[in-house]
Amino acid sequence: MEILAWLLDPLRFPFMVRALVAAVTVGIVCPVLGTFLVLQGMAFFGDALAHAILPGIVLAFLVGWPLALGALLFGLASAVAIGVISEREEIREDTAIGIVFAGSFALGVALLSTVRSYATDLAHILFGNVLGVSDDDLRLIVVLGILVLLLVVLFYKELLVMAFDPILAVVLRLPVRGLRYLLLVMLAITIVASLQTVGLALMIAMLVTPASTASLLARRVPSMMAVAAALGVASNVVGLYISFYLDVASGPTMVLVATAVFLGVFAADPRRRRREVHAAMSPGPLAPGR
Amino acid sequence: MVFRFRRPPEHQPTAATVELEHVWVYRKGVPALEDISFRLERGEQVAVLGPNGAGKSTLFQVIVGILRPQRGRVRIYGSGPDRHLCIGYVPQRNQIDWRFPVTVWDAVMMGRVARIGFFRWPGPRDREAVAQALAEVGMDAYRERQIGELSGGQQQRVFLARALAQEAELLLLDEPLTGLDVPSQEALLAILDRLRHRGISIIVATHDLGQVMGRYDRVLLLNRRLIADGPPAEVLRPPILAQAFGSHLHILPLPEGTVAIPDTCCSNREMVQPLVSGRPGRDRP
Numbered sequence: 001m002e003i004l005a006w007l008l009d010p011l012r013f014p015f016m017v018r019a020l021v022a023a024v025t026v027g028i029v030c031p032v033l034g035t036f037l038v039l040q041g042m043a044f045f046g047d048a049l050a051h052a053i054l055p056g057i058v059l060a061f062l063v064g065w066p067l068a069l070g071a072l073l074f075g076l077a078s079a080v081a082i083g084v085i086s087e088r089e090e091i092r093e094d095t096a097i098g099i100v101f102a103g104s105f106a107l108g109v110a111l112l113s114t115v116r117s118y119a120t121d122l123a124h125i126l127f128g129n130v131l132g133v134s135d136d137d138l139r140l141i142v143v144l145g146i147l148v149l150l151l152v153v154l155f156y157k158e159l160l161v162m163a164f165d166p167i168l169a170v171v172l173r174l175p176v177r178g179l180r181y182l183l184l185v186m187l188a189i190t191i192v193a194s195l196q197t198v199g200l201a202l203m204i205a206m207l208v209t210p211a212s213t214a215s216l217l218a219r220r221v222p223s224m225m226a227v228a229a230a231l232g233v234a235s236n237v238v239g240l241y242i243s244f245y246l247d248v249a250s251g252p253t254m255v256l257v258a259t260a261v262f263l264g265v266f267a268a269d270p271r272r273r274r275r276e277v278h279a280a281m282s283p284g285p286l287a288p289g290r
Numbered sequence: 291m292v293f294r295f296r297r298p299p300e301h302q303p304t305a306a307t308v309e310l311e312h313v314w315v316y317r318k319g320v321p322a323l324e325d326i327s328f329r330l331e332r333g334e335q336v337a338v339l340g341p342n343g344a345g346k347s348t349l350f351q352v353i354v355g356i357l358r359p360q361r362g363r364v365r366i367y368g369s370g371p372d373r374h375l376c377i378g379y380v381p382q383r384n385q386i387d388w389r390f391p392v393t394v395w396d397a398v399m400m401g402r403v404a405r406i407g408f409f410r411w412p413g414p415r416d417r418e419a420v421a422q423a424l425a426e427v428g429m430d431a432y433r434e435r436q437i438g439e440l441s442g443g444q445q446q447r448v449f450l451a452r453a454l455a456q457e458a459e460l461l462l463l464d465e466p467l468t469g470l471d472v473p474s475q476e477a478l479l480a481i482l483d484r485l486r487h488r489g490i491s492i493i494v495a496t497h498d499l500g501q502v503m504g505r506y507d508r509v510l511l512l513n514r515r516l517i518a519d520g521p522p523a524e525v526l527r528p529p530i531l532a533q534a535f536g537s538h539l540h541i542l543p544l545p546e547g548t549v550a551i552p553d554t555c556c557s558n559r560e561m562v563q564p565l566v567s568g569r570p571g572r573d574r575p
């Protein structure tokens with residue numbers, strides 16, 4: 001009974017209920033999309049994009065547009081900029097990502113510094129403020145989350161081919177560029193939806209950490225997504241309760257829980273032993289020692 | 291109704307599978323392919339042999355339609371290459387992330403994605419095609435395995451099955467035998483042989499002279515230019531090979547005949563296999 005009270009007590013506050021719904025939604029959407037990032041080695045890109053959309057959010061906020069619109073515009077603009085800079089081949093792509101991400105982020109902070117409540121706003125945008133989620137915010141989070149999940153389901157098999165073997169995507173005449181931008185748009189939408197829960201600075205943890213943990217456990221992509229989403233929800237809910245009772249910032253606490261889960265699974269790694277036995281049996285070009 | 295962006299072109303019944311006419315490709319102003327012309331008929335199998343950097347990948351990209359040549363003409367079954375769905379590609383094994391969480395079944399099903407079309411899920415026909423492709427390459431029993439749990443030869447067969455599930459009529463294989471032990475090589479070649487008798491045309495790219503000997507009816511020797519095109523006995527002769535491999539080829543005149551040792555530098559596996567060619571007293575400089 002005491003545990004039940006411990007669990008139910010925070011729910012007396014409407015802001016905690018809203019925070020919980022937001023945390024659960026984000027805990028599902030981020031890891032599902034993050035699965036594609038992890039599988040394609042795009043973690044750095046996801047982090048960069050989260051930072052690069054800051055000016056879009058600030059501008060939309062200043063002008064009074066929907067935040068999602070500003071974020072989408074700057075997400076696409078910075079992705080195009082990265083493409084243009086790295087296309088010339090004098091600059092490597094990861095360098096181009098670094099330049100665009102830092103420059104865009106700086107523009108966002110500069111814009112935000114013109115606002116009087118600069119310090120609080122910046123802290124909320126960077127690290128989230130899940131306890132301050134309003135009813136309108138929550139509606140937006142849920143709608144955007146469902147939209148992303150719907151897109152994942154609709155384009156699952158095409159996105160899977162792109163992630164696994166981009167050359168096959170070309171040979172199958174899939175619209176490769178369109179699918180790349182689709183993933184980008186989905187990422188930008190997800191970032192907007194998760195902004196209040198974890199903030200831009202820790203966004204990458206929501207996207208990548210539960211999905212990486214799941215990659216150690218799952219054998220197929222759909223089960224990897226399911227495990228990742230379950231871990232995301234669990235980490236966020238547990239993190240939220242801890243933050244409530246210990247009175248620490250909620251976004252970082254959720255991320256810390258997800259990180260602890262990853263470290264635990266990584267240390268136990270249930271599949272490593274089997275893989276090593278297999279590698280010893282059939283030395284391929286990927287086996288160690290070559 | 292299957293929603294596709296573009297419909298694949300019809301095959302002209304009398305046209306060659308592949309026809310290249312005076313194809314030139316430049317990369318940053320430097321020619322990567324110079325004046326390449328050849329025809330590949332239905333059910334024909336050729337090896338494209340050349341050192342690293344000879345333009346084998348560029349040639350594949352031109353055939354698939356990823357790369358448009360600056361000069362010359364490419365025809366696949368009588369029409370331009372870039373919309374055909376009948377070209378299957380088997381990548382080099384080191385280009386695949388083998389930890390990727392897909393089973394053999396999933397990997398082969400990916401070959402069906404274009405036939406399934408957008409906003410649809412695999413149906414009975416697709417499952418039938420995948421099962422049939424797996425049976426064809428003898429991998430039926432492994433359908434639940436994760437792809438990283440297979441041996442090198444099995445991995446190649448899975449990707450071959452993927453191309454078959456795609457209903458490919460032209461197969462492009464990039465270094466398919468590299469890194470495989472001899473029994474796996476023979477098993478793969480036996481499968482390819484069965485496929486060509488069904489009318490599937492096959493192009494195998496390799497830098498390894500030893501893998502070409504006695505295994506293909508026709509060899510294209512490539513080093514930016516098409517240096518030779520013909521049966522192995524004609525093409526694999528030291529003076530001709532030297533034009534392709536240049537300083538990487540060491541030619542040793544021995545009493546038993548001339549030995550050409552290709553020094554295939556920079557590859558991940560050094561498989562220097564001496565090649566004995568010609569009878570004593572002939573072909574010697």
